[in-house]
Amino acid sequence: MPSLYSAAFHPGSMMVQLEEKVSLLENWSDGKGLIVHGAEGTFCSGSDLNAVRAISNPQDGMKMCMFMQNTLTRLLRLPLISVALVEGKALGGGAELTTACDFRIMASDGVIQFVHRHMGLVPGWGGAARLVRIVGSQNALKLLGGAVKVDLEFGLQIGLVDGALEAPQAQDSADTLLEQAECWLSRYTKGPTPVIQAVKRVVLSGRELPLSDALRTEKDVFGTLWGGPANLQALASKSKHN
Numbered sequence: 001m002p003s004l005y006s007a008a009f010h011p012g013s014m015m016v017q018l019e020e021k022v023s024l025l026e027n028w029s030d031g032k033g034l035i036v037h038g039a040e041g042t043f044c045s046g047s048d049l050n051a052v053r054a055i056s057n058p059q060d061g062m063k064m065c066m067f068m069q070n071t072l073t074r075l076l077r078l079p080l081i082s083v084a085l086v087e088g089k090a091l092g093g094g095a096e097l098t099t100a101c102d103f104r105i106m107a108s109d110g111v112i113q114f115v116h117r118h119m120g121l122v123p124g125w126g127g128a129a130r131l132v133r134i135v136g137s138q139n140a141l142k143l144l145g146g147a148v149k150v151d152l153e154f155g156l157q158i159g160l161v162d163g164a165l166e167a168p169q170a171q172d173s174a175d176t177l178l179e180q181a182e183c184w185l186s187r188y189t190k191g192p193t194p195v196i197q198a199v200k201r202v203v204l205s206g207r208e209l210p211l212s213d214a215l216r217t218e219k220d221v222f223g224t225l226w227g228g229p230a231n232l233q234a235l236a237s238k239s240k241h242n
């Protein structure tokens with residue numbers, strides 16, 4: 001599974017690189033899963049503050065906002081089951097990035113913090129809209145209004161975090177955490193690619209579309225699998241689900 005290097009975004013470089021990775025992944029027809037992780041013990045500390053200072057006028061701010069909304073929306077809509085591996089800090093735009101993945105799993109030192117209020121901002125990369133859908137509006141209000149530090153225990157409690165990673169024993173902690181993340185994700189990506197991609201599609205449409213449209217999509221996706229190779233193979237074998 002490809003991973004995404006991400007320590008601090010630099011508008012014009014890291015943001016463009018992220019968009020390029022998303023474009024590549026949109027064309028990955030055999031893909032089932034994606035792990036997004038950082039480097040050197042940090043998930044992502046948000047926008048590059050030096051670059052942000054240089055574009056602190058409204059026009060450039062809107063351009064950056066729309067560019068990142070578009071990129072992160074496309075990331076969330078990839079036909080892959082994605083997980084953000086949060087080791088260390090995910091701050092500001094980095095916190096928003098975690099919400100553009102289907103799941104978030106966290107190491108014991110992980111922190112997700114929407115620090116936007118401290119910066120005189122609100123999320124602009126779609127992070128607020130996605131956060132409300134993940135933890136509900138009450139919790140989202142608390143996390144954004146209070147710029148609350150979400151650690152592993154609190155994250156699990158409010159449903160922002162889906163799984164915990166064990167503290168690494170070995171020297172090479174990054175690999176150990178990545179292996180754990182692969183293992184965690186593999187329980188949701190086992191099986192033929194068309195089936196896993198179909199799972200993602202029906203969940204995505206259920207989350208994003210009005211019910212009648214989501215039902216139509218579900219019917220269409222069901223139709224692509226019914227009588228297909230995976231379905232026929234399962235029917236031919238005497239399956240038991242215990």
Ligand SMILES: CCCC(=O)SCCNC(=O)CCNC(=O)[C@H](O)C(C)(C)COP(=O)(O)OP(=O)(O)OC[C@H]1O[C@@H](n2cnc3c(N)ncnc32)[C@H](O)[C@@H]1OP(=O)(O)O
Binds near residue numbers: 045091116123
């Ligand atoms: C619409 C988007 C909204 C946003 O994303 S706004 C940006 C939100 N992020 C921040 O405010 C991050 C502020 N930085 C911090 O809190 C800390 O640097 C951080 C990430 C916890 C790391 O702390 P430490 O481990 O103590 O390390 P440190 O502070 O010495 O940092 C190491 C070097 O990295 C730099 N850095 C970290 N995050 C950055 C960022 N986002 N943009 C630009 N530079 C950043 C930091 O300035 C320091 O550089 P240097 O070694 O002093 O040259």
